[in-house]
Amino acid sequence: MPFATSADGERLHYEVHGDGEPLLLLAGQANNLHWWDSVREDFDAAFTTVVLDWRGTGSSSRPDTDTYSTRGFVDDVTAVLDHAGVGRAHVYGTSMGGRVAQWLxxxxxxxxxxxxLGCTSPGAAHGVERSNAVRQSVAQRDQVAALRALKELMYTPGWLAAHPGHRFCTLGDPTMEPYARRRHLLASSRHDAWEALPRIGAPTLVVHGTDDEFNPTANAGLLAGRIPGARVRLIEGARHAYFEEFAGVATPLVVRFLQA
Incomplete structure (x- = not known):
């Protein structure tokens, strides 16, 4: 089990799979590397994939310190790439991982x-935030109802009905400490890369589901408008976990772009 050491001395667990050009896959807020389990093998067929547990999740260190931020996570990602011997990689970040990818x-x-950049945002200051109704649905005290609401924000009702025994890896790391969840939430909510986006020189593809209310679809156009030459692809009918439910569309789309 490989571990990198962060600039502030924390242990960062990561895995390397596949063969080909390096591809760094960055997971969403309060999630670990298993976020990618349902689609990682498809990327492994074309790339050497690198996935990691964010600090506070999985097998990485879980400091209860003020060291969680989307820009700060770039230091952790860099430490992982260095330890894995990867100098340069393609990067696919979704949700909070997309926020970190912007800074990287x-x-x-x-x-x-x-x-x-998948299902992500430039940040609250200039982006489009989820509605109060969505916020309240996932923050309600009834944990069963809150989990049901989160699933419905991630996946379509038809897909959920067709996968009653599905092993969900996108609903948060169940082993996280409450303080780590709060710190991840703050890191994501404080993200603001608006002024930095025009500095991005990498060829960029922005992907989003048309029915994403968890991270509203309008953010895709805002990001593409700030990143020179960026392209947008919207996946019709998809919600926040488009990369899993609509993998048959999304994965080939991303692979073609990365291999162009």
Missing amino acids: AADRPERVGRLV
Whole structure:
């Protein structure tokens, strides 16, 4: 089980799979590397994939310190790439992982080949935030109802009905400590890369589901409008976990772009 060491001395668990050009896959808020389990093998067929547990999740260290931020996570990602012997990689970040990917591409352009930003946002200051109704649905005290609401924000009703025994890896790391969940939430909510986006020089593809209310679809156009030459692809009918439910569309789309 490989571990990198962060700049502040924390242990960062990661895995390397596949064969080909390096591809860094960055998971969403409060999730670990298993976020990618349902689609990672498809990427392994074309790339050497690198996945990691964010600090606070999985087998990585879980410091209860003020060291969680989307820009700060770039240091952790860089430590993982260095330990894995990867100088430059394509980057595919989804949700909070897409926020981290924005900073990685802007601050350390020499480490990024091509960039894919999925179901993500430039940040609350300039982006489109989820509605109060959505916020309340996932924050209600009835945990069963809150989980049901989260599933329905991630996947379509038809897909959920057809997969009653599905092993969900996108609903948060169940082993996380409450303090780590709060710190991840703050890191994501404080993200603001608006002024940095025009510095991104990597060829960029922005992907989003048309029915994403968890991270509203309008953010895709905002990101593409700030990143020079960026392209947008919207996946019809998809919600926040488009990359899993609509993998038959999304994965080939991303692979073609990365291999262009």
